Amino acid sequence: MKLPSHEFLDHQGIPYEPVTFPTSIEKGAASVARALGQPERRMVKTILFQTGSGSCVAVLLGGDQNAISGHLKKAVGSRDVRMAAPEIVLATTGYEIGSIPPFHWQPPGFATYVEASLLDEPVLGVGAGMWGHEILIQPTHLVQAARARIVNLTDRARPVVEE
Template sequence: MDLPAHTYLDLKGIPYRRLEFSSETDRGAANVARALGFEEGQMVKTLIFRTSEGELALVMLGGDRHTVSGHLKRALGSRNISLADPNKVLEVTGYAVGSIPPFHWQPTGFRSLLDTALTEYDELGVGAGVWGQEIIISPNDLICASGAEVVNLTRRDP
């Protein structure tokens, strides 16, 4: 199955692997990791946050991580941030929450942040846009594909 995320990577010449898991798998990075034989931290959560100024930004974290609020606020330059409404996420990305690819759909100027902890792995898994389809990609290739800024979002110590 060729998906827009695959086409994007192919056109950019960015290497990746395609893996599949059962679409009956329960949602969540831990379940995807188990199904594919990876660590939970290697499965990337793609979250869309909204700032008080109305800006939306993509935030990528390992499946076993949560943001330190102050770090994310500093990175986004906003004192008030929240997860974007799922309907707004669908409108902006074209994807429902749960399998948003971290590249190909962003308009010019859309900010993407990748947590530094993700760079410690050789391979990462990202959603391909359809539940049950996963893209395996190196951190550097993910940064290239997404145009992400690498920022500490999860570690309390700098």
Template sequence: MKLPAHLHLEKNNIPYEAKSFSPETEKGASNVAKVLNFPERQAVKTLIFQVVDSGECVLVMLGADQNAISGNLKKAIGSRNIQMAPPEKVKEVTGYIIGSIPAFGWQPSGFRTFLEATLTSEPILGTGAGVWGEEIMITPENLIKASNAIVVNLTDRDKPV
């Protein structure tokens, strides 16, 4: 099944591997990693944050076993007033429901996307393809290329953002 995320990669000549898993699998990137048998760190969570003052939304990508340090995230985004975007805003902005937002293929020009820096040292990453049960396996370099991600430190308090 070719989804818009697959077509985006193919149109841009970006290599990837499509994998499927049971749509009955419990939601969450960690669960996808378990059923597809790859480390949790390599399962990418795609989170939409919103700047409260301006309404701008951004995509933040972390490993399934990672959480962003609030101060690092605020510094990267450039605002102290951010929150997770509500489900209806996520759907409006991305065209997808929370649970399998692809890392690429839907962002309008100028949309900001951030990738946690430690993920660049992984050999392969898995990201949702836009439909629960479909995963895209892609190298970090190609994920950055496909999503125009800005690589930032979101998880280490002792390193600069």
């Protein structure tokens, strides 16, 4: 099955591997990781946050990671940052929470941030847009496809953006 996320990557000439897992498994990155035999870190969560101005940004984190609030606020340039409500996520991405692809739906200028430590992984899994479908992709290709900015959101000892 070719999904819009696959068509986007094909059109961009970005290599990837489409994989599937049973739709009956529990939702979440940990479940997908177990089903695909991967560490949870490699299963990327695409999370939408809304700023005080009402604009949304996408943040890509490993399945076992959480963003440090101060780092996230600094990265997006807003002191008022909160997770977007499910209806905002759907209206913004066209996808329901659970299998949001980190690319192809963003309008020009949409800000996407990827956690820097994910670039150390050999491969990452991202939602393909439909539960039961995942895309395995190299980190550099993910950054390219998502037009993402690389930022440190998880290590308090390091700055948000490396100099």
